[in-house]
Amino acid sequence: KKLLLVDVDCGVDDAQALMMALAAPEVQILGITCCFGNSTIEHVCRNVLRVLKVCNRMEIPVFRGVSHSLLCEKNPPFAHFGGDGLGDAGDPNSPGLVLLQKEHAVHAMIRLINEHQHQISLVALGPLTNVAMAVKLDPSIPQKIKKLFIMGGNLEGRGNRTPCAEFNFCLDPEAAYIVLNDYTCPTYIATLEFALGNKLTKDYFEKWVNQDTEKAKFMKTITMKLQQKDDFVSYDSYAVAAAIDGTIIADYLECAVNVELQGLYTRGMMVLDVSDKWKKKHKAILMKKADLEKFKQRLWAALA
Ligand code: BDR
Numbered sequence: 001k002k003l004l005l006v007d008v009d010c011g012v013d014d015a016q017a018l019m020m021a022l023a024a025p026e027v028q029i030l031g032i033t034c035c036f037g038n039s040t041i042e043h044v045c046r047n048v049l050r051v052l053k054v055c056n057r058m059e060i061p062v063f064r065g066v067s068h069s070l071l072c073e074k075n076p077p078f079a080h081f082g083g084d085g086l087g088d089a090g091d092p093n094s095p096g097l098v099l100l101q102k103e104h105a106v107h108a109m110i111r112l113i114n115e116h117q118h119q120i121s122l123v124a125l126g127p128l129t130n131v132a133m134a135v136k137l138d139p140s141i142p143q144k145i146k147k148l149f150i151m152g153g154n155l156e157g158r159g160n161r162t163p164c165a166e167f168n169f170c171l172d173p174e175a176a177y178i179v180l181n182d183y184t185c186p187t188y189i190a191t192l193e194f195a196l197g198n199k200l201t202k203d204y205f206e207k208w209v210n211q212d213t214e215k216a217k218f219m220k221t222i223t224m225k226l227q228q229k230d231d232f233v234s235y236d237s238y239a240v241a242a243a244i245d246g247t248i249i250a251d252y253l254e255c256a257v258n259v260e261l262q263g264l265y266t267r268g269m270m271v272l273d274v275s276d277k278w279k280k281k282h283k284a285i286l287m288k289k290a291d292l293e294k295f296k297q298r299l300w301a302a303l304a
Pocket residue numbers: 011012013014038080125126151160166167168192235236
């Protein structure tokens with residue numbers, strides 16, 4: 001089986017991505033590490049437990065990670081998926097945080113990667129703070145992971161958090177910098193433009209959440225209060241889909257990347273060295289086009 005370690009800031013699309021991974025028969029999730037982002041770290045942890053509960057997979061260990069960025073920047077709350085990250089739908093039977101592992105997410109990441117050297121693909125779906133801290137505590141881990149998959153950054157300087165920066169990079173630009181420069185393993189990035197360029201229709205979404213399953217009911221509930229536009233974009237699911245099945249990436253660009261740390265307007269923006277000016281050895285693999293049919297099948301299975 002493909003071994004995955006998934007780091008999340010569990011909002012609605014992280015939940016969708018997790019459910020996709022949980023439904024993939026060829027995948028084993030060794031652990032889920034939590035990071036602040038779509039909501040507070042407490043909500044994120046609780047959301048992951050809720051997802052595992054509805055999928056009947058409470059045996060997967062969940063680890064609490066960082067609650068703020070490396071520079072402890074105050075981030076105004078991001079209400080895209082509601083205050084709690086899962087559409088403020090409430091859940092009286094939500095599993096308690098006592099079910100979390102005692103070990104810190106960053107320590108768990110380092111331990112699991114050392115226990116399964118060259119076997120694990122790390123999938124990062126939130127701000128990159130846990131992932132950055134892991135390499136600073138144990139600089140050997142990039143050589144010990146198989147592949148790194150990131151949802152984050154942007155190709156064309158267009159943002160969803162600020163005019164120029166994508167949410168995950170923007171919430172912790174220093175962490176993104178550390179990850180893009182220290183992780184010299186094969187690194188696959190599902191950028192904002194990639195997700196937006198491969199969106200699904202509202203019609204697909206409606207059929208998807210109206211399947212007659214508990215998982216679909218859960219998804220319907222947590223997306224109820226969200227403003228549904230004409231399109232459906234499940235950002236984090238693209239990174240997970242690529243980790244499950246590499247052939248879902250129909251086209252890509254290999255290029256050295258970095259992140260702007262100082263720009264007054266551009267802090268958090270991903271920078272591409274398309275003409276190889278830096279002569280940086282490590283190039284990232286930027287996903288450009290998805291095999292949408294395969295992607296849709298994987299997403300469908302998440303709620304089936
Ligand atoms: C990313 O930001 C988060 O809100 C989503 O969960 C996704 O990881 C999209 O920019």
